[in-house]
Amino acid sequence: MEGMEPGTVRPGGRTARVRAAVLRAAGDALVEHGFDRLDLADVARRAEVGKTTVYRRWSTTTGLVADLLDDMAEQSSPRTDTGSLDGDLRANARLVVGTLTDPRQGALFKAVIAAATCDDRAAGALRRFYATRIEEWAPCVTRAAERGEVPSGTDAREVIRAVSAPLYYRFLVSGDPLDEPSADRAALAAGAAARAGAYGS
Amino acid sequence: MEGMEPGTVRPGGRTARVRAAVLRAAGDALVEHGFDRLDLADVARRAEVGKTTVYRRWSTTTGLVADLLDDMAEQSSPRTDTGSLDGDLRANARLVVGTLTDPRQGALFKAVIAAATCDDRAAGALRRFYATRIEEWAPCVTRAAERGEVPSGTDAREVIRAVSAPLYYRFLVSGDPLDEPSADRAALAAGAAARAGAYGS
Numbered sequence: 001m002e003g004m005e006p007g008t009v010r011p012g013g014r015t016a017r018v019r020a021a022v023l024r025a026a027g028d029a030l031v032e033h034g035f036d037r038l039d040l041a042d043v044a045r046r047a048e049v050g051k052t053t054v055y056r057r058w059s060t061t062t063g064l065v066a067d068l069l070d071d072m073a074e075q076s077s078p079r080t081d082t083g084s085l086d087g088d089l090r091a092n093a094r095l096v097v098g099t100l101t102d103p104r105q106g107a108l109f110k111a112v113i114a115a116a117t118c119d120d121r122a123a124g125a126l127r128r129f130y131a132t133r134i135e136e137w138a139p140c141v142t143r144a145a146e147r148g149e150v151p152s153g154t155d156a157r158e159v160i161r162a163v164s165a166p167l168y169y170r171f172l173v174s175g176d177p178l179d180e181p182s183a184d185r186a187a188l189a190a191g192a193a194a195r196a197g198a199y200g201s
Numbered sequence: 202m203e204g205m206e207p208g209t210v211r212p213g214g215r216t217a218r219v220r221a222a223v224l225r226a227a228g229d230a231l232v233e234h235g236f237d238r239l240d241l242a243d244v245a246r247r248a249e250v251g252k253t254t255v256y257r258r259w260s261t262t263t264g265l266v267a268d269l270l271d272d273m274a275e276q277s278s279p280r281t282d283t284g285s286l287d288g289d290l291r292a293n294a295r296l297v298v299g300t301l302t303d304p305r306q307g308a309l310f311k312a313v314i315a316a317a318t319c320d321d322r323a324a325g326a327l328r329r330f331y332a333t334r335i336e337e338w339a340p341c342v343t344r345a346a347e348r349g350e351v352p353s354g355t356d357a358r359e360v361i362r363a364v365s366a367p368l369y370y371r372f373l374v375s376g377d378p379l380d381e382p383s384a385d386r387a388a389l390a391a392g393a394a395a396r397a398g399a400y401g402s
Contacts, residue, residue, distance in 0.1 A: 166363055
């Protein structure tokens, strides 16, 4: 969902269209009611797709959330290349803040993260989603190491995680504001710690 | 709950004993079933306290979770003073990891954080809990600034948040392991970023 564009027209035949409609409806239902009240029959109704199709293809609400997360990972936007580590990390941090403060996306994230706290399959899908996003952004750090901006051997994924971590902490835990200054500070701190060798692997 | 000692004998009369029994039972119920299935009558049964007492005093499950968090904040352990910023931050990080990896405490934290994603009163209580913990540890940084270890004007609370953030990110979001090396790295990165002036206020 970071950078996912809702309603994007995608290629594909009927199967792909049905999947897109069902995942869109599942997202809507999660935003409105959260994971606990997610219901396959309700999702089918919202998507205007036969109930049998939904049950056959996704079986359970957890299966549906897992597929939604996989789709969000596929649809999420590519990393930015600004030419400097601080610029790249700032772009990443602002993308995360933009996503988490977007009313629909923010509610969707809260719903799937809450689902993951009590459901292993949702937790696995959430991990895959973040692994994909971290993998997408890690080359910013690898390139910075090649340019000599950070020590060689810096753990690129750990630096990318470090950018997101204080933003998710505000979002889920402390309730402190999520804004552009907090994004920029998260990027700055991760870059400074990386330069100091704190993420040496 | 960070550093809270379950079952600690506390002073107080019948009212305090009833509260302790009910909050202990509420914690047990949350660990077993999560927030969604928290039920005041079930908590009263577990605590061996009259149902009317529980309803009169806590009214709702959200009220009960809010009081549990307030109690956890009151019972949580004082900060460590090792004499150096890196030592203090490491002690803090290890305390957080110890808490989140404790089977009971970890499950309790997941339950209340999940509750906070969909309930404003639980979110408020969660914010108060973390504000108390951050306030407790902030003097580590203020003292480090006095000793000249970090720039004066460093935002002490932000440094403490930065220690916890990557640990909660692993716990709630990425699913990466929470262990002593990840604690030490979180402390090291926060200290390095603070020294580099990333938390200048």
